[in-house]
Amino acid sequence: MSDPDTGRDYPAASRRGRWGGGPPDVDLGRVWTGVAAQVWRREPGWLERAAGRLLRSPGLARALLTTPSLLVPWLIASVVVLGAGAGATLGTGTPYVALLAPAVAGAGIAYAYGPGIDPAWELSQSMAVSDRMVLLVRALAVFGLNAALGLAASAASGAAVAITFGWLVPMTAVCALALAAATLARSANVGVVAGLSGWAITVLGGRVADGRLTAAVTSASLVLPYLLFAAACGAVAWYATRIPRGTS
Amino acid sequence: MNIELTELTRRFGRTRAVDGVSLQAGPGVFGLLGPNGAGKTSLLRTMATVLPPTSGKLRLLGRDPGGYGPRREIRRRLGYLPQSLGYYPGFTVAEFVEYFGLLKDMPPGRVPRAVAVAIEHVGLGDKARAKLRTLSGGMLRRAGIAQAIVNEPELLLLDEPTAGLDPEQRVAFRGLLREFGQRSTVIVSTHLVEDVGAACTEVALMDAGKIVFHGTPEELTARGEGSGAAGDAPLERGYSAVLAAARSVTAARA
Numbered sequence: 001m002s003d004p005d006t007g008r009d010y011p012a013a014s015r016r017g018r019w020g021g022g023p024p025d026v027d028l029g030r031v032w033t034g035v036a037a038q039v040w041r042r043e044p045g046w047l048e049r050a051a052g053r054l055l056r057s058p059g060l061a062r063a064l065l066t067t068p069s070l071l072v073p074w075l076i077a078s079v080v081v082l083g084a085g086a087g088a089t090l091g092t093g094t095p096y097v098a099l100l101a102p103a104v105a106g107a108g109i110a111y112a113y114g115p116g117i118d119p120a121w122e123l124s125q126s127m128a129v130s131d132r133m134v135l136l137v138r139a140l141a142v143f144g145l146n147a148a149l150g151l152a153a154s155a156a157s158g159a160a161v162a163i164t165f166g167w168l169v170p171m172t173a174v175c176a177l178a179l180a181a182a183t184l185a186r187s188a189n190v191g192v193v194a195g196l197s198g199w200a201i202t203v204l205g206g207r208v209a210d211g212r213l214t215a216a217v218t219s220a221s222l223v224l225p226y227l228l229f230a231a232a233c234g235a236v237a238w239y240a241t242r243i244p245r246g247t248s
Numbered sequence: 249m250n251i252e253l254t255e256l257t258r259r260f261g262r263t264r265a266v267d268g269v270s271l272q273a274g275p276g277v278f279g280l281l282g283p284n285g286a287g288k289t290s291l292l293r294t295m296a297t298v299l300p301p302t303s304g305k306l307r308l309l310g311r312d313p314g315g316y317g318p319r320r321e322i323r324r325r326l327g328y329l330p331q332s333l334g335y336y337p338g339f340t341v342a343e344f345v346e347y348f349g350l351l352k353d354m355p356p357g358r359v360p361r362a363v364a365v366a367i368e369h370v371g372l373g374d375k376a377r378a379k380l381r382t383l384s385g386g387m388l389r390r391a392g393i394a395q396a397i398v399n400e401p402e403l404l405l406l407d408e409p410t411a412g413l414d415p416e417q418r419v420a421f422r423g424l425l426r427e428f429g430q431r432s433t434v435i436v437s438t439h440l441v442e443d444v445g446a447a448c449t450e451v452a453l454m455d456a457g458k459i460v461f462h463g464t465p466e467e468l469t470a471r472g473e474g475s476g477a478a479g480d481a482p483l484e485r486g487y488s489a490v491l492a493a494a495r496s497v498t499a500a501r502a
Contacts, residue, residue: 033361033364033365033368034361034364036364036367036368036373036376037360037361037363037364038360039377040340040342040360040363040364040367040376040377041342041346041360041363042340042342042343042346057350058350058356059347059350059351059352059353062346062347062350062351063347063351066336066347118334119334119335119336119337120333120334120335120336120348121334122293122298122330122332122333122334123328123330123333123334123348123395124351125297125298126296126297126298126323126326126328127323127348127351127352127353128320128321128323128324128351128352128353129350129351129352129353130316130320
């Protein structure tokens with residue numbers, strides 16, 4: 001006895017239902033499968049539905065929900081850190097939000113990468129929706145969210161416009177570095193360490209060269225190097241996540 | 249043939265986890281036996297397109313997984329249960345199976361019914377809405393099997409599928425294997441010889457990355473007759489005899 005849609009045999013429980021004396025014209029196994037399909041199904045939330053439409057893939061939309069750095073505890077931690085930065089900025093006049101936002105985003109991007117972090121990472125590598133596409137979507141979502149959180153914190157701290165937007169380009173570079181290191185080493189933790197270290201060195205180097213802590217986010221001459229560096233790191237991440245063609 | 253391997257090798261540094269394996273398999277249940285570290289998991293991961301081979305040829309479902317398009321098509325028709333399967337603890341069984349159904353590119357409209365059928369198939373109907381963190385090890389393994397079969401795969405790769413299952417569940421699972429083997433190629437990697445004897449039509453025995461035996465369970469059993477090899481069951485004695493013979497040949501060459 002098979003499901004006409006799938007050709008697969010009905011489970012034993014369903015067959016028992018059919019053999020148990022139901023009307024001959026009612027296929028209880030098929031009815032039960034249809035009922036179970038609706039009862040067990042979780043209706044996606046509006047955000048997942050919107051993401052599914054935007055990405056034209058319900059699988060990619062669901063993959064966003066399993067991104068470690070998009071889970072609620074991580075988001076709360078990010079809000080707390082940036083909120084503390086906004087408070088410190090208001091209190092001292094030093095734009096700490098501009099220095100913290102790239103670091104928080106870099107760590108978040110590294111934790112969008114699976115090995116050691118995503119429990120079903122190996123399995124997801126065997127899926128038709130490629131793990132590289134999943135990573136790309138997750139990374140873009142994490143970047144966008146962190147940019148929004150950073151801009152909100154900057155606005156709340158009353159920073160000057162140059163400072164409010166000045167960290168977006170360095171943040172791109174830090175995120176790209178974290179992602180490249182994570183994918184090359186196949187470890188999210190390595191990505192976090194690389195991103196945070198790179199950003200700390202940049203900030204401290206800017207202070208030594210310019211005398212100001214915020215030189216790394218306010219110097220217009222650094223914009224092009226940041227963008228070139230981000231592009232190079234993006235290429236590295238793209239290379240690191242490839243599956244070699246052929247068999248060498 | 250759904251699986252065609254020719255001189256397939258997979259190296260990790262200097263270690264040859266899979267060493268020149270050639271194998272063909274069509275529909276049926278194919279058992280992959282061998283001691284720990286024999287290379288079974290590496291071979292299965294290569295066939296699951298998770299690991300690219302270092303050298304040799306690999307064709308799955310008539311396609312070369314080296315190209316993006318063919319690989320994606322293979323993955324749509326593939327079911328894979330890794331040896332160590334991680335879970336999203338906050339997902340229910342149905343959500344977990346549905347997630348992988350969607351990642352397998354199944355038409356979204358077909359997914360809910362396929363999820364229900366797969367969950368019923370592994371006997372988890374009464375736990376379909378339970379969070380994965382509340383399930384026992386055997387139930388989690390069955391949830392893993394459900395995600396592997398949700399797309400009705402033509403190629404089903406199962407790495408130690410019966411680990412954590414109780415005897416009753418193992419018997420039911422063998423029935424599922426036989427059912428899928430009628431229309432799909434099912435590769436079961438295991439070190440439990442009795443699973444192979446009960447469900448498999450073909451068996452290969454791996455040791456040190458190589459296939460040292462390929463035949464039917466009956467032929468493997470025959471290798472143990474009168475050999476004096478260790479084992480409680482005839483198939484176990486065949487397993488031990490083949491392994492001992494392969495290792496003595498290797499030692500003699502060394």
